[in-house]
Amino acid sequence: MSTNELFATDRQDPPHFGAERRMLDGWMDFHRDTLLRKCQGLTRDQLRLRSCEPSALTLHGLIRHMAEVEAWFNNDRVDGEIAPIFYSKERPNDDFDALAGASIDDDVATYRRSVERSRSFAARTPDLDTVCGTSRSGEDITLRWIYLHMIEEYARHNGHADLLRERIDGATGD
Template identity: 55%
Template sequence: MTWTAPEITREDEPTVGDERTMLEGWLDYHRQTLLHKCAGLTAEQLRTPSVEPSGLTLLGLVRHMAEVEAWWFRENFADQRVDWPYFTREQPDADFDVSAADAEADFATYHREVELARAAAAGRTLDETFTEVGPKRRTFNLRWVYVHMIEEYARHNGHADLIRERIDGVTGD
């Protein structure tokens, strides 16, 4: 049996709420949008690149966002050491290399990282700061992480729109 990306029920973005409700709601909306763009596609379709010379794929975006979730919420904000599913020093962009990827396992990894990200931020204030891992050592707060993640998803969801349209002509929300 061929695995296909599951259909999802996407909740509407929040239109009223306090800051935390709005940030979490918009981030969840964009998370769901990426999955919505993948819904119903086979593993092979998810590995279909956009347009040459780009090798960008929907599966690569799912893998990338799993690592971005881990990087900002767990590795940086919560100061947890992450066992990276794709990244290595030798292949820092391995998340985008889907040539031998297992789409079902990659979707499970994505869902796990989203849940771990939620857990890392739960009960923490938006004003809580941390120092970035790496050479720049910049200081951020949790609010910035939410805003950045919304921006990152929004940008990649635009890519996902174009890739999905190329695969099967589906456009729109």
Template identity: 55%
Template structure:
């Protein structure tokens, strides 16, 4: 991949800084995997039989950022953007290549809001309740977000390679 200007996580830092660094690295990795593709390519489901696409991953991560940071950590009324109880895979399934710019703008805005919320946490020991009723620390949420991006960036690697042969970290 060309133009790899991703922010590198610090080699040594306190826990909060390390989480923020890794999250920003993985956010930038998803963006890099999508760079230079047309809207139609971004919406391509390139690894059959999976319905995953790069656009679907961006939409999914916008909702994941929104759910964990805005709804859980900040307690905001922030309903899902791309899915619903009646359409749980809407973020992946209801793709329209003409909405690529909107999807990326929404995802970036959710990332920006997530950074604000994480920076304002008084402690990583703040507790939240997930959809299943489990009590989780903010530390768990941040760790999970790094894992979520890492997993989906692996999917993005495969999708990008199938779309145009581009590979890279």
């Protein structure tokens, strides 16, 4: 499968008006699809190119990292803790560091499953003020806070993806 097929998306601009939930879902999907578009047309080797030493940042690593972040969004928990997909407590950066032998095809499938679980979780939680977890400091976190944090997380990492893509082949834009 080509990376154009692997990273296929029908990205749409987020809505400019409407109910809060519609706007939040629109921005989430826009950013999710933007990350996928940044990877289209590159070779699997290019997806593993690091930004610059000593950073381990790669487009492949960003896909893995955002699969983990989506798992956090959808409360993919075991025994009250997030169930890591690519990393462990002993190796907390393996979403970026452990790419040797990792399959981008499998990792994109994992990412897409995490996104679908997040969408399902959000659909089952109609009230944005529903408490969905606790912060590192022990404060309650609402679904609204999770949406806003996720949009911020994607925007930050899509900026990284912009720079990685430009370094790889000169492509710019969204």
